[in-house]
Amino acid sequence: MRADVSAKPAFNLEQFAEARLEEGKDLDDLHTELSQQLTQVRRELHDLIDLRYEDFLGLSSSVSGIDTTIDDIRLPLSDLSTQISEVHTELASKLEKIDARIAYRQAVRDKKHMLRLFIDLSQLLDRVNAVLGEADQQLRVGDNNGALAEHLKSLEQAAGEFSQARYFIEKGGELPFIVQATERLQAQEERLHAALDAFLATRIDEYMAALVPSKGRLEAGGADMGLLAQCLRTYTTVGEYERAEALIRERLVRPMALETFGGQPGKGMGLDPAVLSSMFQTALEFIRCKGAPLVCGLSSHLPGCAATLEAHVFWREISATILSELPLLFVPGMPDRFHQNYLSACDFVRQFSHLFDAADRHPELLAAEESYVEFHRKWQLSAYFSIRKKQLTDAIDSSDPPVLDEAVVDKITEELGLSTQLGARAMWAIRRCWAEDVYLEPLASRFWQLTIQIILWYNHSASDALKLLIRSNNAEEGLTAVDQLLAHIHDMFALKQLCADHIDKIRPLLPAAVQALDSSSPTASSVAMFDSLKSAITRAFEPSDDAAAGAIEHMSATIVAASCANLASQLRRTTSQFRHTNRAAPKAPSAFVSKLFSELSAVELKISPTQPDTLAMLRAKVCLGISREMARVSSEALSTISKTEASLHRLRKTTNRASNLDHSNDLPVPPSVDLRGTMPTLDNDKIRRQIWLDVTETGRIITDTLDAAPHADYEHLVQLIAPLGT
Known part of the structure; x- marks a missing residue:
């Protein structure tokens, strides 16, 4: 029975806990389970003692005399321990003697080695x-x-x-x-x-x-x-x-x-x-x-x-x-000479590195040479860029007297087809950034940033000029500022295209990563870099696009106001022409309709053929405005006729075909009026037919001649007055 008990493995708490945790139980569940098992074990132990109480009491008598047995064993063990200690002490003493002899021999060996070193050294010195x-x-x-x-x-x-x-x-x-x-x-x-x-x-x-x-x-x-x-x-x-x-x-x-x-x-x-x-x-x-x-x-x-x-x-x-001999060579006090001297130095370095054609030459060693790095670092390129930037900004900014010669501005204006000195100055500065006597490749990123800054300066200046012209135009209530507005709008769009074209021209001047675009299979990084440059130009011109759109909006509103100023009086004149005059029914639109777009035509003559977008935008907005105003005035005139007609019939208490007009209110065309297929004989119907002819002619000019779209209000009016047409 004891053998079986001793052979049983001991209880391992860690293994038991790990097994229960793998089953998904937490620590509280484990604690509860162990507590229950402990209670059960205690209960079984009590039951066992109660069941075999006599055997339990006999255990105390079976261990009597154990103290005497232990004393008998302790004495031999004590003697053995004493003998072991004596042997250990003796062995330790012998080990110390052995260590001392080994150390002595090592010292002798070291001295012998040093003596040999002295002899060899002396012989070497003698031989030298x-x-x-x-x-x-x-x-x-x-x-x-x-x-x-x-x-x-x-x-x-x-x-x-x-x-x-x-x-x-x-x-x-x-x-x-x-x-x-x-x-x-x-x-x-x-x-x-x-x-x-x-x-x-x-x-x-x-x-x-x-x-x-x-x-x-x-x-x-x-x-x-x-x-x-x-x-x-x-x-x-x-x-x-x-x-x-x-x-x-x-x-x-x-x-x-x-x-x-x-x-x-x-x-x-x-x-x-x-x-x-x-x-x-x-x-x-x-x-x-x-x-x-x-x-x-x-x-x-x-x-x-x-x-x-x-x-x-x-x-x-x-x-x-x-x-040491030319320390001020690296100072850009004279930027023109500094630029040429720097390029000469770069060319010298290039030629120097190709003079040595030895097979074991390693160019990277020259690039890592401290004096090589110092020579390139000494050139004060940042100061040179600051001087060039100030020269360019002073030249394009308004100053009295102007730094930039007017003859140069006029030449740029004529050469590039620009219309304002502001745009000519901006394009001159952008071209100067990349000119052979100004640009340096190590400063490519800075000159690019300066190019963007010049564009932003132009956007701000041109926008201010447009706002000033719009304010003066509003004050004068005329078209005196249209020429200048068109000039600025032309330059805004032209400068954007000129800058986009200039990017392709300056691409060979940019670092090698961008120049890789010229190869048959450009790398993705170089393509992305060049695309980012183009997108930067596009983003820089976004404010000028908004300003140009605002100026076109103002011009179109001005043209619409001038064109439609007498529209109401023209319609009143139409009424007077047919009321109580016994004139024949109209067959052609009024003469004033073709003159509605005379202001637009006059402005279009001033727009450059290179600006189709400006022309299209202006036409679209003017046509929307004129058609909207035509619809409003015509609708009011027709409604007035209907109201007047209804009032007269109510007063006369007539029972003819117009008796239903009592319920027409302000409709442009009363339900009882339908002139399709007939020639009008009544004065009011003649007036309605003339208005219908004028409205439809306006739409024809807008859609067929000007290739634009009328306003939604105009389209709605055309549907309402359809009964007036043939």
């Missing part, structure tokens, strides 16, 4: 001295190529030994012997540097004296490229390659740079672009004849040196000389 002495002896023997090669070989060997000696000294710490060896090494370093510098300087001078490069060697006793490359390798061995670069700059490039860029008056402020271009060409010619052959010759013997020589020797020295 000996090799440097051999090098000096070889140089004294002669200066032919064989002696020079042996001399450089000895220097290279000395450099290798020197590098090892320096490594050992760095590992030696601050020991007295190391300090003494350091002093010896410094003296040897000075000797080695002096020998290498003298050798390299002599070879550079020989190279400068040579004129024709030929297969890595220079004729006329020139320097051997192999010896130069070996010398540079020796500098690299001792970690002094930058020293060699500095020496080459000093002996090869600096004299030319100082002679070319030095001694200029004014430190480069407003330097004549022709003079600066000549300087750059002199430098490029020197690099082409002296620098490029040197770099290409060395790169064939020393791969990887082309990029460093290009950036660290030639560019660094030339740019440093320009920055």
